[in-house]
Amino acid sequence: MTVGRRWTWSFRARVFGAILALGALAAWGLMVGSPPRWPTDGGWALAGEMLRAALSPTLSPEAGFETAGRGEGSVLSEALGAAQRTVTFALAGCSLALLWGLPLGLMASEVFWRLLGRRPGTCRRCARWLSAALRSIHELLWAVVLLAALGLSNGTAVLAMAIPFAGIFAKVFSELLDESPQSATFALAGAGAGPLGQVCWGLLPAALPDLGAYAVYRLECALRSSAVLGFFGFPTLGYYVAVAFENLHYREMWTHLYVMFVMVAMLEVWSASLRRRWVG
Amino acid sequence: MKEDSRRSIDRLWRHRPRDTFSRVSLLLLMVATVFSWLAGDLQVGGLFETDRWSNVRRFAFEILPYPLQQHGMSGTVGQGDTGLLPRLRAWGVGQLGRALEATWITLLMSVVAMAAAGLWAMVGGLASSRRVASADPFGSSSPSVTTGASRKLWWIVRASARGAALGMRAVPEYVAAFFFVALIGPSAWAVVLALAMHNAGILSRLGAEAVDNLDPRRGEALRGLGADRLQIVWAQVVPEVSGRWLLYFFYRWETCVREATVLGMLGVASLGYWIQDARARQHLDEMVFLILCGGVLVLCGDGLSTWARRKLRDSVG
Amino acid sequence: MIAAEAGVGLGLRLRNVTFDYADGSRALDGVGLDLESGSVAALVGPSGAGKTTLLRVCAASWMPTSGSARWTEADGREHVWASGSPASKARALRSQIGFVFQNFRLVPQLRVIQNVLSGRLGSMSLFSTIRNLMMPSRELTVEAFELLERLELEEKLYQRTDRLSGGQQQRVAVARALFQRGRLLLADEPVASLDPARAEAVLHLMREEAADRGAAFLASLHDVELARRLFPRLIGVAGGRIAFDRPTSEVTSAELRALFRGDGVAESDGAEEAGLP
Numbered sequence: 103m104t105v106g107r108r109w110t111w112s113f114r115a116r117v118f119g120a121i122l123a124l125g126a127l128a129a130w131g132l133m134v135g136s137p138p139r140w141p142t143d144g145g146w147a148l149a150g151e152m153l154r155a156a157l158s159p160t161l162s163p164e165a166g167f168e169t170a171g172r173g174e175g176s177v178l179s180e181a182l183g184a185a186q187r188t189v190t191f192a193l194a195g196c197s198l199a200l201l202w203g204l205p206l207g208l209m210a211s212e213v214f215w216r217l218l219g220r221r222p223g224t225c226r227r228c229a230r231w232l233s234a235a236l237r238s239i240h241e242l243l244w245a246v247v248l249l250a251a252l253g254l255s256n257g258t259a260v261l262a263m264a265i266p267f268a269g270i271f272a273k274v275f276s277e278l279l280d281e282s283p284q285s286a287t288f289a290l291a292g293a294g295a296g297p298l299g300q301v302c303w304g305l306l307p308a309a310l311p312d313l314g315a316y317a318v319y320r321l322e323c324a325l326r327s328s329a330v331l332g333f334f335g336f337p338t339l340g341y342y343v344a345v346a347f348e349n350l351h352y353r354e355m356w357t358h359l360y361v362m363f364v365m366v367a368m369l370e371v372w373s374a375s376l377r378r379r380w381v382g
Numbered sequence: 383m384k385e386d387s388r389r390s391i392d393r394l395w396r397h398r399p400r401d402t403f404s405r406v407s408l409l410l411l412m413v414a415t416v417f418s419w420l421a422g423d424l425q426v427g428g429l430f431e432t433d434r435w436s437n438v439r440r441f442a443f444e445i446l447p448y449p450l451q452q453h454g455m456s457g458t459v460g461q462g463d464t465g466l467l468p469r470l471r472a473w474g475v476g477q478l479g480r481a482l483e484a485t486w487i488t489l490l491m492s493v494v495a496m497a498a499a500g501l502w503a504m505v506g507g508l509a510s511s512r513r514v515a516s517a518d519p520f521g522s523s524s525p526s527v528t529t530g531a532s533r534k535l536w537w538i539v540r541a542s543a544r545g546a547a548l549g550m551r552a553v554p555e556y557v558a559a560f561f562f563v564a565l566i567g568p569s570a571w572a573v574v575l576a577l578a579m580h581n582a583g584i585l586s587r588l589g590a591e592a593v594d595n596l597d598p599r600r601g602e603a604l605r606g607l608g609a610d611r612l613q614i615v616w617a618q619v620v621p622e623v624s625g626r627w628l629l630y631f632f633y634r635w636e637t638c639v640r641e642a643t644v645l646g647m648l649g650v651a652s653l654g655y656w657i658q659d660a661r662a663r664q665h666l667d668e669m670v671f672l673i674l675c676g677g678v679l680v681l682c683g684d685g686l687s688t689w690a691r692r693k694l695r696d697s698v699g
Numbered sequence: 700m701i702a703a704e705a706g707v708g709l710g711l712r713l714r715n716v717t718f719d720y721a722d723g724s725r726a727l728d729g730v731g732l733d734l735e736s737g738s739v740a741a742l743v744g745p746s747g748a749g750k751t752t753l754l755r756v757c758a759a760s761w762m763p764t765s766g767s768a769r770w771t772e773a774d775g776r777e778h779v780w781a782s783g784s785p786a787s788k789a790r791a792l793r794s795q796i797g798f799v800f801q802n803f804r805l806v807p808q809l810r811v812i813q814n815v816l817s818g819r820l821g822s823m824s825l826f827s828t829i830r831n832l833m834m835p836s837r838e839l840t841v842e843a844f845e846l847l848e849r850l851e852l853e854e855k856l857y858q859r860t861d862r863l864s865g866g867q868q869q870r871v872a873v874a875r876a877l878f879q880r881g882r883l884l885l886a887d888e889p890v891a892s893l894d895p896a897r898a899e900a901v902l903h904l905m906r907e908e909a910a911d912r913g914a915a916f917l918a919s920l921h922d923v924e925l926a927r928r929l930f931p932r933l934i935g936v937a938g939g940r941i942a943f944d945r946p947t948s949e950v951t952s953a954e955l956r957a958l959f960r961g962d963g964v965a966e967s968d969g970a971e972e973a974g975l976p
Contacts, residue, residue: 117690121496121631124493128490132490132491136571140566191418242647256423260424260426283807289875292758293817294794295820296828302832303806326554343557384841387841391856399862
């Protein structure tokens, strides 16, 4: 018994050591290519200006030739409109991802094939590979690809989020389903229930709290992604942040950022209380 | 008799336990989702216009490797001096060389950022733990033991550690990266700093939670033997919690690899930079190739992290 | 039922059944058992004797390693299951067999009514499988309510199952098996979590329900006194064999003591809990 204990600790110690050593090696490797730079005076000034602007966000557009046509107080209305679109895109993307992710997750799980009474063969492997392929490419990169293929349209943003999220849903859902308690499905099978009955009355009800909690958590992630997608020209909060940043309007930028923080924080509090209720 | 049952059933139905908060929340979510699809200006219809489909056809052609595109345009007749295959090979070698270098740098950035975040989080996590960073470490929480001053001091330590972690993880990586690029210019280190900062915040919080969720009795026992704060941390807390810390570490590393790929778009010579560059030059074949390289990197990271987590979980037993 | 009295061949017949776990340990060894329609019996024996395994084989959940089991319906139809019988074929058969599991196997997140209704999934169409989960029909609801009433559980109709006590959950499990209205009712320690008075009432109810439908009823019980008092026939199991199978009045106390001391039938390996799904 002591031997077992000693071994586990030393395995973890080795992992710790490996992480530190690899971190140091990687830092050295990075330094060869791009030596670390100390901030220049200009850098300090710019960063200082950015941080100072955080204390005085503005509701009215800052002076500049590109402000023509933007009225008093229009920053807030821009930000709120963008916030609304950010939420809209996130909801649409997340619901679309859920629609595809749940069946894909079922197909990628082991228990589903057991309930069908088949060996989890090629179908399961295909579902797993598909979900891996979908999620291996970041939503921003999907956005880049879809922009090139489809052009700028709000639907493109929704698709760019829905594709990798469907892959992530599929992976996580399949794991949650396989880990959920399955004793009830055996009882239902003993009562002569078919695969559909076992899935709907035994498997899904037992796993639903976990699935729901994860879906709500993913909605948080979708909101952040949706905001960031604005960097590519979609009319969400990120767009206004990027434009203000490029025009050096840091005070406007902070207004938008604050709206984003508040929105994300509100959703986080809400979703956390939901998740506490469901999975304790 | 039957009427009785019916009445009872109706009464029980009216008084059935209901989770009003969840129901209202779900209803709101559903209404909002339907509203998003119907009135959210998603321009979904626009995706199916005919000129979009010609655009898609053009895109499908342009993501083919360039020699193939030339080949397609000039018909089956070869260029005389070189055949299709050698040119394809030259294209592939050229692309692969650059992609490998960019992938390598992306990987390095994520490793450096996570190692730094992990180091920070070990200290920050312990400093924000209720159990470790208190005037009466691992104590039975009887307030009389300690003086007011030292209680206040440790409260400040804990609050500042928690506040720092909160601030670090509240700022999204992208915004942090903007800031660091402004500070030190577009360099890999700006991205590393941004990723390290964000992940240090997340790992600190998760690490502190893991420490506080440990069974307190073993720490108390050591304290009863006369061990001091650091001795208990070293002899009890770290051995017990390290497995969980590493699980969190690998779980975040998976995400970090993805983010490192994308953050290069801010002008750092990683995969993201070359993707952005190819996009600007309208060389879609290069762009898609690089994106696929990023996908392979992420998949490898996923696999490694899953493997490590499983191994750790088994070894924790 | 007339068919039951006509007797010969109707009901459950086990012939020379053995059952080995995947690790090779033998749980049942040459078991023969006749259970006519409408008859009632209790399985007694020390833990690890093979009672649960025997019940699982009777339920066609597990297929015998050798030997065969045969179920003859009143209309003369026959189901036979033996080594290698495909599990999928057994579905129609299983919908005829109600089973109360020792550890209940309810879905904790569902309401009590949903768990009770799930007993009848074997005879629901695809459409009603989905509809009855969302909104059970009025008739099914009343039926479930009246069944729960007899188990003194009607007030819990719409409660979430995991909010119930162990004893209440056990009665929900009994209700699910009774709701199935099978021709064979099997129960693995169906009253282990109940107080003595209630245990007796529940066993009485199960007997009545089985008798009403001419169904056979076989239950394993660790409480031998209870078995002696309520069951007309006792089947003693030890070491994977049938030690005795007689009317209760003919079973002597000495025989029972020997059964639990493990005389003669020595090896009981406790593989029951370790084994299959």
